[in-house]
Amino acid sequence: MINGTCIGVFDSGYGGLTILDGIRQRMPEYDYIYLGDNARAPYGTRSFDVVYEFTLQAVKKLFEMSCPLVILGCNTASAKALRSIQQKYLPQYAPDRRVLGVIRPTAEVVGDISHTKHIGVLATEGTIKSESYKLEIEKLHPGSTIIGQACPMWVPLVENNEFDKPGADYFVKDSLDKLMAQDPLIDTIILGCTHYPLLLNKINQYLPQGVQVIPQGQYIASSLEDYLRRHPEMDEQLTRGGTCQYLTTESASKFRESASLFLNEEVTVEHITLN
Ligand code: DGL
Numbered sequence: 001m002i003n004g005t006c007i008g009v010f011d012s013g014y015g016g017l018t019i020l021d022g023i024r025q026r027m028p029e030y031d032y033i034y035l036g037d038n039a040r041a042p043y044g045t046r047s048f049d050v051v052y053e054f055t056l057q058a059v060k061k062l063f064e065m066s067c068p069l070v071i072l073g074c075n076t077a078s079a080k081a082l083r084s085i086q087q088k089y090l091p092q093y094a095p096d097r098r099v100l101g102v103i104r105p106t107a108e109v110v111g112d113i114s115h116t117k118h119i120g121v122l123a124t125e126g127t128i129k130s131e132s133y134k135l136e137i138e139k140l141h142p143g144s145t146i147i148g149q150a151c152p153m154w155v156p157l158v159e160n161n162e163f164d165k166p167g168a169d170y171f172v173k174d175s176l177d178k179l180m181a182q183d184p185l186i187d188t189i190i191l192g193c194t195h196y197p198l199l200l201n202k203i204n205q206y207l208p209q210g211v212q213v214i215p216q217g218q219y220i221a222s223s224l225e226d227y228l229r230r231h232p233e234m235d236e237q238l239t240r241g242g243t244c245q246y247l248t249t250e251s252a253s254k255f256r257e258s259a260s261l262f263l264n265e266e267v268t269v270e271h272i273t274l275n
Contacts, residue, residue, distance in 0.1 A: 022217020044124025
């Protein structure tokens with residue numbers, strides 16, 4: 001069971017495990033709780049209202065379970081729910097708690113990595129339609145050109161364990177081609193969905209020469225480390241037992257099996273309900 005005061009990491013399903021992995025590699029000493037809303041995933045095609053409602057339920061659950069700090073390790077939730085949670089919910093109901101997302105830390109670094117300042121974003125339909133990356137990058141790096149491409153088949157390929165099978169090649173190449181056809185000057189592509197790093201081998205295979213890809217895990221980790229350095233009042237509350245507890249709204253055994261693909265390790269999982 002959970003001991004200590006933990007950092008919560010939330011995702012609609014398994015994808016946030018790539019973020020958790022990046023964070024734990026950099027900061028293994030903290031205690032973590034990962035919550036995947038697998039029973040209601042994917043979030044990518046859901047409306048703003050529904051993503052907000054589901055994400056808030058998860059955040060409240062993690063608050064209840066002794067997490068004063070929650071990372072939305074899901075681009076769709078970060079795009080559609082984070083601002084409302086930060087601006088409306090927290091000030092009124094949980095002023096001492098903090099919820100952070102994955103879009104801003106990624107947007108911060110990309111401007112320094114791209115030379116042409118033409119940046120591609122591959123993400124779910126919801127994240128692309130929200131224009132969160134475009135708005136954030138334009139604000140932080142004026143003069144940049146941001147091109148988005150939704151990849152509706154990529155999450156199902158990962159969720160169904162098809163990401164390294166030959167059938168995935170068509171969909172990976174198709175989405176990359178569609179992105180590059182919109183703007184051949186793109187030299188940097190953000191993988192703006194936490195599931196996509198599992199497709200990295202195939203993505204690298206079809207990536208045009210001179211174009212680089214940014215998976216998010218390492219940048220979210222360094223941004224969180226920086227946040228904790230700047231917020232000792234939060235950092236001091238967090239316990240350092242090096243533990244990680246996994247919660248899912250789906251079957252615990254199914255989660256355990258799939259999580260090992262993302263993390264390459266066996267995990268202990270508990271089923272919970274959100275409402
Ligand atoms: N993890 C989500 C993201 O980063 C993708 C999966 C979903 O659609 O729920 O956008």
